[in-house]
Amino acid sequence: MGKRRLCPCGTGVPYGECCGRLHRGEAKAETAEQLMRSRYSAFAVGDVDYLLATWHPATRPSSLDLDPGLRWQRLDIVRVADGGPSDRRGTVEFRAHYVQGRHAGELHEVSRFVRQEDAWVYVEGKVF
Incomplete structure (x- = not known):
């Protein structure tokens, strides 16, 4: 059996046991940070449906096109407040x-x- 792929979110846990459970709808994020990590992983694996489903309806775009030439390499959590x-x-x-x-870059x-109907959703972000 080959080595299981680690989750892109950086927890060190295999993808299928980490963010993959959320992407497949088998679990919900329990914290804002867990939702953030799962959304990063969704960008990394190209799961547009998950990204749209976890976006607040008031700020969600009608569609989302991911750049196929962009490869997400690493996620660093800087600070968490509440959530x-x-x-x-x-x-x-x-x-x-x-x-x-x-080109290597950083977002x-x-x-x-916010928690909406007992599930965490992404509202908006301020990019620096």
């Missing part, structure tokens, strides 16, 4: 590293999340 299992709101600051062609964002 725990009993919170209604949370903020996650992160740095997402990518490669596009020969630095502070994302806002």
Whole structure:
């Protein structure tokens, strides 16, 4: 049996046991950070349906086109404020590293999340 692929979100857990469970609808994110990690992983594996499903309806785009030439390399969580299992709101600051062609880059964002109908959803982010 080959080595199981680790989750792109950086937990060190195999994808199928980590964010893959959320992407398949077998579990829901318990915290804003877990939703942030699962959304990063969805970008990394190209799961547009999951990204749209976890986006707040008031700010969700009607469609989402991912750049096939962009490869997400690493996620670093910088800061988490609130967003725990009993919170209604949370903020996650992160740095997402990518490669596009020969260019390496970084997306630095502070994302806002809310709990809606007992599930965490992404509201918006401020990019630095």
